[in-house]
Amino acid sequence: MGTLALIKCFSALVELDASLISTGTGTGTILSFTSLPFSPVRLVCFVGWVYLCLYFVQRVQFSPLVPKDYKSTTYVVALFLGPVLLFVLLIVSIVRKSLEGHRTIFEILKEQLQSVSAGVGSLHFGFRKKITLKLLDSSGRSITEIYGHSKGRREDSHVLELTEQIVADALAERASDILIDPKDSLISIVRFRIDGMLRMVQQLDPTTCQAVINSIKAVSNMDISERRRPQDGAFVAKTSDGTVSFRVASAGAVNGEKLSIRVLNQNAGMFTLESVGMTEKQRAIIENVIAKPSGMVLMSGPTGSGKTTTLYAMLNKIDLLTRNVITVEDPIEYVLPNASQIEVNSKADITFAKSLRSILRQDPDVICVGEIRDEETAAIALRASQTGHLVLGTIHSDSNASALVRLLDLNITPLTLSSGLDMLVSQRLVRLLCKNCKAPAKLSQNQLHELRKKNINYRNIFQAKGCDQCHGTGYRGRIAIFDILNLDNDLKADIANNKLSVNQLKNEGDKRGRSNLKKQGLKAVVSGITSLEELKRVIG
Numbered sequence: 215m216g217t218l219a220l221i222k223c224f225s226a227l228v229e230l231d232a233s234l235i236s237t238g239t240g241t242g243t244i245l246s247f248t249s250l251p252f253s254p255v256r257l258v259c260f261v262g263w264v265y266l267c268l269y270f271v272q273r274v275q276f277s278p279l280v281p282k283d284y285k286s287t288t289y290v291v292a293l294f295l296g297p298v299l300l301f302v303l304l305i306v307s308i309v310r311k312s313l314e315g316h317r318t319i320f321e322i323l324k325e326q327l328q329s330v331s332a333g334v335g336s337l338h339f340g341f342r343k344k345i346t347l348k349l350l351d352s353s354g355r356s357i358t359e360i361y362g363h364s365k366g367r368r369e370d371s372h373v374l375e376l377t378e379q380i381v382a383d384a385l386a387e388r389a390s391d392i393l394i395d396p397k398d399s400l401i402s403i404v405r406f407r408i409d410g411m412l413r414m415v416q417q418l419d420p421t422t423c424q425a426v427i428n429s430i431k432a433v434s435n436m437d438i439s440e441r442r443r444p445q446d447g448a449f450v451a452k453t454s455d456g457t458v459s460f461r462v463a464s465a466g467a468v469n470g471e472k473l474s475i476r477v478l479n480q481n482a483g484m485f486t487l488e489s490v491g492m493t494e495k496q497r498a499i500i501e502n503v504i505a506k507p508s509g510m511v512l513m514s515g516p517t518g519s520g521k522t523t524t525l526y527a528m529l530n531k532i533d534l535l536t537r538n539v540i541t542v543e544d545p546i547e548y549v550l551p552n553a554s555q556i557e558v559n560s561k562a563d564i565t566f567a568k569s570l571r572s573i574l575r576q577d578p579d580v581i582c583v584g585e586i587r588d589e590e591t592a593a594i595a596l597r598a599s600q601t602g603h604l605v606l607g608t609i610h611s612d613s614n615a616s617a618l619v620r621l622l623d624l625n626i627t628p629l630t631l632s633s634g635l636d637m638l639v640s641q642r643l644v645r646l647l648c649k650n651c652k653a654p655a656k657l658s659q660n661q662l663h664e665l666r667k668k669n670i671n672y673r674n675i676f677q678a679k680g681c682d683q684c685h686g687t688g689y690r691g692r693i694a695i696f697d698i699l700n701l702d703n704d705l706k707a708d709i710a711n712n713k714l715s716v717n718q719l720k721n722e723g724d725k726r727g728r729s730n731l732k733k734q735g736l737k738a739v740v741s742g743i744t745s746l747e748e749l750k751r752v753i754g
């Protein structure tokens with residue numbers, strides 16, 4: 215890329231200057247050659263100027279304001295006039311913000327300078343972190359191999375480079391999904407889901423967008439000519455750190471074709487109950503249950519609440535060498551060494567229920583059911599738990615109470631439910647405040663009153679602000695908060711004897727569950743790792 219060459223040329227200049235000093239201070243021979251005496255101030259100014267120029271080039275690269283055709287020209291302008299243009303932008307931004315009111319010019323200026331310095335600071339890091347990767351289909355063929363070595367066309371290589379760059383950026387930004395949507399007939403947008411929130415990263419013209427979509431469909435073994443019917447596929451990306459798998463789904467939309475790509479959790483094997491956010495007390499409860507030879511633990515929560523991650527954290531706690539662990543998943547998010555994993559495939563008629571039935575003939579100790587979503591799977595899983603197996607699984611529901619109601623809805627009898635199920639764990643993910651920019655929270659009189667009433671120390675409460683490192687969101691990373699429902703003998707008896715009506719179970723259980731989650735979330739707020747606003751957004 216042209217920019218990289220320019221950047222290399224500039225870093226060479228910096229090195230040259232530095233070598234001049236190192237050799238020059240001792241002998242002075244080279245200094246006489248340059249005719250200028252060495253001055254540390256001048257060197258700092260020079261390095262500062264170069265950094266600011268590079269920073270502006272970085273800005274231009276990610277700015278949707280600069281059209282693609284003008285990017286290379288703007289890079290060159292930015293390289294020489296970077297700080298001047300930055301200064302102009304700074305003034306424009308300050309004037310705009312001060313016209314909006316609320317704050318003094320001094321405050322805005324301070325904030326802007328912080329943002330620029332954070333950007334310059336992240337510059338070196340940002341370039342080093344750039345991933346180079348190769349997209350491969352599930353049988354290991356690259357795109358050029360799939361297209362049959364037709365690599366003569368420049369257009370193709372440009373599109374392939376852009377596609378790889380989008381995937382690489384998504385990995386660098388820790389995105390869980392990449393969405394490519396036609397916005398209207400003139401523009402298509404690329405968005406990343408980071409920490410559960412969507413963020414637009416790029417705009418593409420329809421022709422380029424279709425070419426990017428086609429290259430992803432090709433590498434995912436999907437039919438490129440079919441643009442309306444929904445299709446599924448998968449591909450992998452080989453990076454310097456290893457291999458990452460992706461799931462692709464395409465569908466026809468009003469203005470063209472849309473694509474959603476799910477990044478499978480490449481780190482799932484490293485998750486522990488501690489790292490997902492469980493308190494010591496919660497960990498002890500879970501560890502106690504999964505150490506038993508039989509029983510059933512179900513994770514509940516809405517989509518994207520991190521159920522699967524916690525499931526892997528539980529599996530990581532189990533000794534896979536001494537216990538025969540078999541999992542049924544859709545899809546397999548991470549390969550667990552020493553466990554048998556089966557992937558559900560509806561096209562090949564491999565369902566959760568069918569796989570479970572075959573698993574039970576393989577003498578398992580621990581069975582992990584990716585998701586319980588039908589009557590048959592629920593029944594087999596509960597029966598397995600009653601016949602001496604430890605069953606771990608997830609169920610899609612809002613809370614522990616609604617998970618119980620959902621199981622009853624799936625025609626599980628109260629007696630089976632009470633004798634098979636031992637524990638329900640419901641969870642939510644809250645975003646962590648960005649450590650670089652979090653600011654002490656400005657609490658309203660009402661909030662202060664509430665906190666004092668509950669006798670909560672509010673001095674360490676922070677709020678989101680936003681900087682370049684967190685892309686202005688104020689948050690970076692997430693942590694889970696849990697509500698654990700242990701089905702003790704009393705509760706089991708109540709369920710078995712039909713003492714609790716479904717409404718009672720749902721209303722009372724939901725209320726208790728929410729208050730448990732809130733209590734744990736508040737602890738995270740008081741310790742300054744998340745904010746009151748975030749807790750309200752997630753739990754209400």
Ligand SMILES: [Zn+2]
Pocket residue numbers: 648649650651652679680681682683684685686688689
């Ligand atoms: Zn930040």
